[in-house]
Amino acid sequence: MTQGPVPQISLTDGVFVLEGDLLIGTIESLNLRQGLAQTIDLSRVAQFDTAGAWAVVTLERRLQDAGLSPRIIGASPLQTDLLATLRQNMPTKDGAGVMRMTLADRLDQLGRKTVSAFRTALAIIGFLGQTVATIAGLLLHPARIRWTAIVHHMQQVGLNAVPIVALMAFLIGVVLAFQGAAQLRQFGAEVFVVDLIAISILRELGILLTAIIVAGRSGSAFTAAIGSMKMREEIDAMRTLGLDPIEVLVAPRVIALILMLPVLGIIANFAGLLGGAIMSWIELGVSPGVFQSRLVGNTGVWHFGVGLIKAPFFALIIGIVGCFEGMQVGGDAESLGRLTSTSVVLSIFLVITADAMFSIFFAIVGV
């Protein structure tokens, strides 16, 4: 594709004469829109490629549309061949082209998105039902439970998450003590910082933030792992071998999460209280002994229970959403990335929504 003489077109004595190199890189400098003639002369063309042939056939078509029957002269056998190939393969007018969006299209799109959001919601609920039924079935036939897979996932989602969860909760405890102290000191009520820390960590923050971290860590991993299997048709292969993907892939992950999230929540609670206690001691002079006795004496065990009850539900949400989005991956790599981020956003959103509903519920029943 060396660039030689610039192509030129001239109209002399009713003949279009083409000269120079008619190549993809140079073809646009030709103006083929003007003039009429019966003959196209290619004898002075040096190099010629598909784009050149396209230009000649386009010119020929235009002349034909104008009611002429043009002849092409001076073409080498190779060029004739290429022109013939091109004539067979010229694009039709309506085939190609990009569609432009009108207002109606946009409204149409909005409608479709709304409907598909509802459909997705229904599909997730369906998937939840399927998974719960599968897990119930497994409980009836414990021999079919895949312990190896469950233990593997328990390590992945549970054990490996301990450092980050503990560190996060510890820092939250520190922050609460620090901020609480600044406010409570104004009323001389420093010691209430223990209640503040205990109630907020045990009831809400410990488990909620753990769930958010696990959603980011493990929910996305579930989507990516199942999604890439889906992409390489592994899921279809499984089905043809009589394996149920829900039983093999989804159930172990969800069970592992349901088992491990409460454990992680408890670890977070302890780490949070520890952070709070240390900060209270440094900042307010509340000794560990005082902290402990106040904690035991003033904080009902229900605060702890309320927090922990939520854990399995959060685990179910994260596991179901992560696996469901993985199953939605199509054949392309882009959908994998898109659905992984959807999975994280959606599960965090649903976890927070569920937390709000739990708060209302507990307020009504009065614990």
Added chain:
Amino acid sequence: MTDNPIISVRGLVTRFGKHTVHDGLDLDVQRGEIIGIVGGSGTGKSVLLHAVVGLLKPAAGQITVFGESVRDTSAEDYRRLRKRWGVMFQDGALFSSLNVQQNVEAPMREQLDLSDETREALAAIKVRMVGLPEHALQKMPSELSGGMRKRAGFARAIALDPEIVFLDEPTAGLDPIGAAAFDELTAQLRRALGLTVFLVTHDLDSLHAICDRIAVLAEGRVLATGTMAQMQDVDHPWVQAYFKGPRARAALAQKEAV
């Protein structure tokens, strides 16, 4: 045939860990020919192709294309070199986030400054040339069948009318009529564009129909090169089995009947 081969491989050695794939491989490809590379599965045909186009660093040996080395060059020279060939990988390797039209337009966008209409028209022509219907232009690769993906990959490989095209098993997974049409297309484009074709294939019909020369890969080397007729006389069990087996006879009979 000219004396200067368009592709020349000398003493190529490639390794993956301890596994030596090529061990002192020599190969010359002449300008304008269609060379068929054959060999059993896992003998390193795809790896050879990757090495020739510079995607893989050989452990030893010299590879030149258009008389220039593909590895020991500046990035600038390599880019200039790369424009002059098109590659179609074994599984199509279309960009999965782009539709067929955008895939075929990708090299044009990258290398040239064309108007939208010209690019669209040329992409549509290339897609029709490889035998895809025009409505396939707007499809995503994941919506195509395996054979259609191959064709789209071929269309992308010839988007810029390159001087050499590397095709890795283009007819595998195509129906026989489609495969024959693909062969015919390859031969026609070679005639029309003066292409050199580096064709990795298992398809005996393709070898009969369009290859000028055949190179047999085995034991890490090029065991033999020559025309289809010369292959019949090579004294090596694999070559004998390949070119004299029942399928080879069927392909030969078919060719003679035509």
